[in-house]
Amino acid sequence: MTTDERVFELESTVRTWDDQYYHPIAEPLYDRAVSDMLRAMEVDPNETVLDAGCGPGVHSIRIARAGHRVCAADISERMLSHASERVAAAGLSDQVVFKREDLTNLSFASESFRHVFSWGVIIHIREVERALSELARVVQPGGTLGLYVINKTALDHGIETLARAASRKPLAGMQHLPLGDGVWYEMDGERLWVWRFDIPALSNHLAQYGLKLKYRRIGEFSEIQRRVRGMPRRALLRMNNLAYRARIPAWAGVGNLLVFTRRS
Numbered sequence: 297m298t299t300d301e302r303v304f305e306l307e308s309t310v311r312t313w314d315d316q317y318y319h320p321i322a323e324p325l326y327d328r329a330v331s332d333m334l335r336a337m338e339v340d341p342n343e344t345v346l347d348a349g350c351g352p353g354v355h356s357i358r359i360a361r362a363g364h365r366v367c368a369a370d371i372s373e374r375m376l377s378h379a380s381e382r383v384a385a386a387g388l389s390d391q392v393v394f395k396r397e398d399l400t401n402l403s404f405a406s407e408s409f410r411h412v413f414s415w416g417v418i419i420h421i422r423e424v425e426r427a428l429s430e431l432a433r434v435v436q437p438g439g440t441l442g443l444y445v446i447n448k449t450a451l452d453h454g455i456e457t458l459a460r461a462a463s464r465k466p467l468a469g470m471q472h473l474p475l476g477d478g479v480w481y482e483m484d485g486e487r488l489w490v491w492r493f494d495i496p497a498l499s500n501h502l503a504q505y506g507l508k509l510k511y512r513r514i515g516e517f518s519e520i521q522r523r524v525r526g527m528p529r530r531a532l533l534r535m536n537n538l539a540y541r542a543r544i545p546a547w548a549g550v551g552n553l554l555v556f557t558r559r560s
């Protein structure tokens with residue numbers, strides 16, 4: 297296991313992400329967003345979707361509930377074990393298979409899947425060009441790639457920069473790279489890479505594989521809710537739900553849903 301992968305094997309990472317993201321108020325946003333993404337990807341009933349970087353399986357469950365088969369893949373044994381427990385608890389084990397896979401070196405043959413879905417995963421891969429080339433390789437011509445990523449132009453980042461300047465705690469080590477800005481965070485003694493993608497640059501990069509952006513929509517408007525508790529947190533989560541339903545322009549949101557179609 298590389299130093300970059302260790303953070304994904306920690307039980308505390310699963311707990312932190314459950315706590316930060318999967319709040320009951322946020323669930324309707326994820327329900328709608330995953331369903332909208334699958335519709336934009338034009339996934340037919342019973343088709344298999346590769347959930348690339350399935351984590352604890354929360355979206356594999358949503359995809360299976362929508363009537364599809366899922367190949368849930370992740371690099372982390374711990375994430376896969378949570379995913380298989382949660383999928384079983386949801387009564388969906390018949391529709392989901394699990395595989396340990398590294399997105400930078402997938403074991404699948406080229407053009408194995410008509411649909412590849414990957415939510416909040418490439419944002420954590422420093423060698424993202426390799427992951428993008430692998431994801432593109434396994435999509436069939438005419439198929440689709442759905443990504444959920446962090447967007448560099450989000451208002452959140454401006455607010456964070458101002459707050460850090462005011463508290464004299466600048467974010468150190470931000471790297472400005474061709475596909476966006478990225479930084480290593482510390483998480484329970486391990487390191488976690490996070491990309492803030494330049495979406496036009498990401499789309500141009502994927503164009504070399506014949507992938508064309510057909511759908512872009514705001515996901516979570518803000519992630520500031522992760523840093524506060526109680527009523528302010530609930531208010532921010534409701535604001536995210538409203539922003540999604542109101543289709544606030546994607547450039548303003550921290551999370552962006554992207555669907556690419558591969559040339560036939």
Ligand SMILES: C[S@@+](CC[C@H](N)C(=O)[O-])C[C@H]1O[C@@H](n2cnc3c(N)ncnc32)[C@H](O)[C@@H]1O
Pocket residue numbers: 304313348349350351352353354355369370371372375397398399400414415416417420421
């Ligand atoms: C933020 S979680 C997202 C999980 C899930 N898609 C969700 O939205 O709940 C990121 C996931 O990416 C996985 N991951 C990170 N690097 C990976 C790689 N190179 N190959 C496969 N999975 C990877 C991690 O193990 C983790 O489960």
